[in-house]
Amino acid sequence: MSNENPSHRIDIVDVGAIDAPTDKTLLSALESANVHIHYHCREGFCGACRTTLIEGEVEYTTDPLAFIDDDEILPCCCVAKTPLKIKVPL
């Protein structure tokens, strides 16, 4: 099941879809797929990579300290738990 799944499909609104391996953060996965989003701290305290989560679930690898709204995630410190649909600020 999902535990054995090494990657999840990420739908990025207006950009396309990528496969995100679950052994690195969503931000790194997006970067590897050439989707460059804004970032600063890369450890969840600044909020620069704040992204809208439309569908799916993520798991935080580091407790996010920056403010995030209920429908937002910080890709720098989470991995996809399920396939996701996200909207990145472009």
Place this chain on the structure above:
Amino acid sequence: MKYTTFNQESTNPLVEPMFFGNPVNVARYDQQKHAIFEKLIEKQISFFWRPEEVDVSRDRVDFQKLTDPEKHIFISNLKYQTLLDSVQGRSPNIAFLPIISLPELETWVETWSFFETIHSRSYTHILRNLFSDPSEIFEDIVVNEEIKRRAADISKYYDDLIFATQLWQTQGEGIHTVDGVAHTINMYELKKKLFLCMNSVNALEAIRFYVSFACTFAFAERKLMEGNSKIIRLIARDENLHLSSTQHVLNLWAKGKDDPDMAQIAEECKDEAREIFMNAVEQEKQWADYLFKNGSMLGLNKEILCQYVEYIANQRMSAIGLDAPFDISSNPLPWMNSYLNSDNVQVAPQESEISSYLVGQIDSAVSEDDFADFEL
């Protein structure tokens, strides 16, 4: 209500608002209304650093190589940052501590201000290294018109809140005449002043440092003034955390998760909050103009710097529920990101030390002996 340093009444901080409830009595953190503030304290303390850890001695040589316009850019930015941290090293304490009602928030504000004092000391560390007598630089901060104009705008909201709080705490609600001027003091006015002040501080942490940061990192991209850049990176990391805290406060209010009065004020004063932010953006653009008045520096000019200010303003405004007003969607200075990145994820091997754990980690003096046990 008179301020007391140890409120003898039993209070329940779990039901107090962040501000303008009962004064804090016991500094306890076993139970917290807003646990985020203790997490911010822990994070901030893990970032502890001392200016003396960073070796800036090579910057003196680099500085002599800069052109006159570049020297103007470098020194003016240091002056401006000295002003910002002079304000931030004291004002959150003086303005917010007397009206805070939660122990975790009280300690966060103290921790935050303390780190701003480290920043202030680091500017002296940088300037002492560049000039045998830096007093001329410091003395100019209070006479330089460009800097004074910014200082007035930054301290205005703090001073307003502090004065109103003093009247309230000594004379209570009512209309009080001081030096022939009548001041209306009631809870709504106090909370409104607090809201505007918090927005002004948020804009300061979100925008005001970034023109200076960009110039510093543009020098570093050319391998110039790298000791200074290392210090500014540590400062930028702290400022990002401080920004998170003001964003949390503003959002807790706006989303009705703290004080219902503040939720109402946030709605009513949305335009004023927006105006504060837009003013900060405008002033930063004017600052860029002043910096480049004598000529540009390699790798950076006024236009691109203004675009960068708009770009981060969009992001920081949407983080507090305001519309992103500027038509710019891609980062005009992408290399800034790598300087603003927390150290432990640096991609370059020479940068991969985790500076949040290390002390005395930066040593720019390398002698031939250091490579004695290397073989190719």
